[in-house]
Amino acid sequence: xxxxxxxxxxxxxxxxxxxxxxxxxxxxxxxxxxxxxxxxxxxxxxxxxxxxxxxxxxxxxxxxxxxxxxxxxxxxxxxxxxxxxxxxxxxxxxxxxxxxxxxxxxxxxxxxxxxxxxxxxxxxxxxxxxxxxxxxxxxxxxxxxxxxxxxxxxxxxxxxxxxxxxxxxxxxxxxxxxxxxxxxxxxxxxxxxxxxxxxxxxxxxxxxxxxxxxxxxxxxx
Numbered sequence: 001x002x003x004x005x006x007x008x009x010x011x012x013x014x015x016x017x018x019x020x021x022x023x024x025x026x027x028x029x030x031x032x033x034x035x036x037x038x039x040x041x042x043x044x045x046x047x048x049x050x051x052x053x054x055x056x057x058x059x060x061x062x063x064x065x066x067x068x069x070x071x072x073x074x075x076x077x078x079x080x081x082x083x084x085x086x087x088x089x090x091x092x093x094x095x096x097x098x099x100x101x102x103x104x105x106x107x108x109x110x111x112x113x114x115x116x117x118x119x120x121x122x123x124x125x126x127x128x129x130x131x132x133x134x135x136x137x138x139x140x141x142x143x144x145x146x147x148x149x150x151x152x153x154x155x156x157x158x159x160x161x162x163x164x165x166x167x168x169x170x171x172x173x174x175x176x177x178x179x180x181x182x183x184x185x186x187x188x189x190x191x192x193x194x195x196x197x198x199x200x201x202x203x204x205x206x207x208x209x210x211x212x213x214x215x216x217x218x219x220x221x
Contacts, residue, residue, distance in 0.1 A: 049149035095125035128159025
């Protein structure tokens with residue numbers, strides 16, 4: 001646990017010079033990634049769960065080969081996970097609330113332009129709202145759904161579960177990094193398991209973070 005966490009945290013670096021715009025740097029997928037943050041908003045800060053998921057994607061790129069795969073990240077925030085998935089060859093759709101899209105778009109484009117096989121897309125997704133209109137089941141197929149630290153103290157857990165359900169086809173794989181905090185959030189795992197089979201693929205007790213793989217019930221191999 002401690003050895004792997006130390007390796008994950010070594011992927012993060014802080015700029016030597018302080019500027020008017022806060023940012024952090026990361027090393028993943030053979031690239032230096034520069035992320036602009038906004039400290040006044042939870043969704044515009046890089047949380048440790050995102051680093052855990054990025055490290056997993058990089059170190060398990062043979063088993064979870066993202067080249068030419070359709071990937072959607074929900075609650076993308078600063079876009080770090082989407083950027084790493086894109087650099088690993090995926091066709092990525094990074095989603096979040098409308099007020100976060102400007103910063104998300106900036107980070108994604110700045111770190112993938114001329115570096116990624118496919119140009120990533122940034123799209124609004126408010127959980128549970130206009131899902132069929134914006135992501136019609138007949139035409140939207142995602143090989144992977146990715147989520148990092150989307151379960152926290154907020155009133156939209158029902159809408160989050162509805163969003164997972166809408167986006168997930170029978171062969172879609174969900175990779176979900178979750179930080180355990182309070183009982184209300186922890187109970188979401190049980191509700192999630194009414195629709196999906198869940199497998200722990202990494203666990204970091206000192207960070208209270210678990211990385212899950214999930215598929216629709218009966219589809220897990």
